[in-house]
Amino acid sequence: MSDTPVMEAETVDDQVATATPQHGFFERLYTGTGGFRIVGRRNLYYAIAAVLVVIAGLSIGLRGFTLGIDFAGGTRIDLPAAAGVSTTQVSDVYARSLGSAPVSVQKVGSGSSASYEINSDTLSSDQQDKVQGALFDAFHPKDSTGAVNRNAISIAEISSTWGGEVTRKAIIALVVFVLLTMIYISIRFERDMSLAAIASLFFNLVVTAGIYSIVGFQVTPAAVIGLLTILGYVLYDNVVVFDKVEENTRGVLHRTNRTYAEFANLAANQTLMRSINTTVIGILPIVGMLVIAVWLLGVGTLKDLALVQLVGMIVGAYSSIFFAVPLLVTLKETWGPVAAHTRKVLAKRSGAARDRAGEAATRRAASLGGSGVSAGSGAPTAPLRQQREPGAAPRPGARPTGKRQKRRH
Structure with a gap:
């Protein structure tokens, strides 16, 4: 399938967002009016996600992690x-x-x-x-x-042997958790939602681990526990957002007023404030732990847990709205009935736009013609002279032709 329907869907999404009443930023954020072009600007958010993944991958590959004594011995x-x-x-x-x-x-x-x-x-x-x-x-x-x-x-x-054993167990725990999460997502959502949620999960895992590598904090058992915790948070946030997308797009194939992308964009807007509130409420105690326990009381063991949770929750809130939802729309518009429905809606909308343009041109030409003005030049037009059939009597008041005037003389 070509990329044309996707590009057209983005344009339509921008037009719908532009047509939405432009209230204040915080009012639109709170009411979820659909005025934020999340799906329509998916390429921008894909680029941001790609940059984060590349930076994280380079840091992990080049710098690696600072393993704590429990792992390294x-x-x-x-x-x-x-x-x-x-x-x-x-x-x-x-x-x-x-x-x-x-x-x-x-x-x-x-x-x-x-x-x-x-x-x-x-x-x-x-x-x-x-x-x-x-x-x-x-x-x-x-x-x-x-x-x-x-x-x-x-x-x-x-000993390093003990550290290696702890490392092996931590990796096993992480892999098992991710596999169980993927199984749950596959059961909970349909195919494309499952793929988008799993991609969001791995995106959050890679970026969080990369930032941990960049900062240079030690990887301790507390950090591993914190990483598992924020992966659970990402799963929860994806469930909330995708539930709203599923609610908005139910029966979308039988409707021709909007595309799947537009309904998904509305769902992302409607859950945006909830995601922000959940994230803020979640990071407030983490910030308090960093400020009070680590900086004021000097309890350094909590900073590993606090940092991984702080970074993971912020990245998770971004990925669930600005990465998972656009990716879901891209998957839907790549194959399947949604792609055909998108083409159908866009074709109907394009035809309606041409019809409206034609009607407007006809009305404009009629108004200009009724006033005796040419639509092309704006100059008055002369009335057309009616042709008389041969042998017919002249019209009353008609001027004689040149031959008759010559005979009279």
């Missing part, structure tokens, strides 16, 4: 927290003792149970003793009884 040191001690000071003491900075230092827990978690590459026994002594001399940590004790600094080794 290494040495973990727990230092009891003390008043006035920051993660920067702990990192500096570690760096001075071994000549290299740790992989990460973050504060975990709160109150009397708070501690600093130092993650580093695998350390030898001598290196462990050296770091432990330097941390004890600098901060004089106390044990659970309140006594200053060097053994309050605990050191644990995580």
